[in-house]
Amino acid sequence: MKYYLVAGEASGDLHGANLMKALKSLDPQADFRFFGGDLMQAEGGTLVKHYADMAFMGFVEVIANLQTILKNLKSCKQDISAYQPDVLVLIDFPGFNLKIAEYAKAQGILVCYYISPKVWAWNQKRVLKIKRIVDHLFCILPFEVDFYKTWGMDVDYVGNPLLDAVSAFQADPDFLQKNNLAGKNIIALLPGSRKQEISRLLPDMVKAASQFSEYQFVVAGAPSFQADYYDQHLDGNAIPIVFNSTYDILSHARAAIVASGTATLETALFNVPQVVVYKGGKVTIAIARMLVKLKFISLVNLIMDKLVVKELIQEECTAEKIGNELCLLINDAVYRQTMLANYDELDVRMGQPGASAKTAGLIVKYAAKA
Incomplete structure (x- = not known):
């Protein structure tokens, strides 16, 4: 069958x-065309547009880049029509993908949505639109099934694909030597995969790092950037940037400073104590605080429904506060062990690997019936 996939950021490319x-294991003759990234391209098929040209974060940034977004939407719709896939698979990225879903549904194309839009966070009435334009919705967070049920929508819970990625990971035994990292304990810096995240978060991460000279800090570089983009935010500090090796970095890390997002859950799955940080534009954050009705922003805390990892958001996100939390994670044995014990409980809630295989099986089944 012909599959058209749309992923708009690094995590979507991974999943x-x-x-x-x-899908290839179930359908060896599968033909793929997609908006995505390097990891998807490595699986074969045709990459139409890289997510590096698509990922804009926040209300203000979206408005500032509206022409580019509209151009990308038009290009995607035209390409889908020309390709005529048997099934469209949309991966997260709801601001863009819900518009693509609406278009494809009107064209009579089967619409599968992998990784549910987080409509439970704000404006829950969007479920009604999803119910109308999405044929099959695959959820990766346990509490989402009950949420959608309250709106009269049946969804498939497939588990979390990060479990697949983490369980499939094979550590490079020569990683430390290859990157000249042997000698000191490592602290991982994960400043995100978007320009705005890196520019806002990395400088404070670096300032916090200056308080811990006995540790080796390492930046996990996103594949869509070059080293010089990170260098401009390091303020002359000799902190190595290692690309395409986030899991190797985490497998050696004593602790981590992590931008809010998928990486917080990945860090927890690697049993690395962490502090979660986030900064947005002032207008974006002000709007979000009015609209979003959540107690937490990190996936770890949302899934556990309690404060497991410290969240330093906006004005709380300072080098001093990051440093104070990092000091606790490294030096306070009780504090550290409490977080690790909560990670054990998180592992139980997350369940077993197999989300990718389960989702692929359902997509093939639903496409065959369409």
Whole structure:
């Protein structure tokens, strides 16, 4: 069958690649065309547009880049019509993908949505639109099934694809030597995969790092950037940037400073104590605080429904406060062990790997019936 996939950021590229691999095992003649990234491209098929040209974060940033977004939407719709896929698979990225879903549904294309839009966070009435334009919705967070049920919508819970990625990871035994990192304990810096995240978060991460000279700090570089983009935010500090090796970095890390997002859950799955940080534009954050009705922003805390990892958001996100939390994570044995014990409980809630295979099986089944 012909599959058209749309992923608009680094995490979507990861999950899309794993899904493509699972689809190929069920459908060896599968043909793929997609908006995505390097990992999806490595699985074969045709990359139409890279997510590096698509990921804009926050209300203000979206408005500032509206022409580019509209151009990308038009290009995607035209390409889908020309390709005429048997099934459209949308991966997260709801601001863009819900518009693509609406278009494809009107064209009579089967619409599958992998990784549910987080409509439970704000404006829950969007469920009604999803119910109308999405044929099959695959959820990766346990509490989402009950949420959608309250709106009269049946969804498939497939588990979390990060479990697939983490369980499939094979550590490079020569990682430390290859990157000249042997000698000191490592603290991982994960400043995100978007320009705005890196520019806002990395400088404070670096300032906090200056308080811990006995540790080796390492930046996990996103594949869509070059080293010089990070260098401008390091303020002359000799902190190595290692690309395409986030899991190797986490597998050696004593602790981590992590931008809010998928990486917080990945860090927890690697049992690395962390502090979660986030900064947005002032207008974006002000709007979000009015609209979003959540107690937490990190996936770890949302899934556990309690404060497991410290969240330093906006004005709380300072080098001093990051440093204070990092000091606790490194030196306070009780504090550290409490977080690790909560990670154990998180592992139980997350369940077993297999989300990619389960989702692929359902997509093939639903496409065959369409």
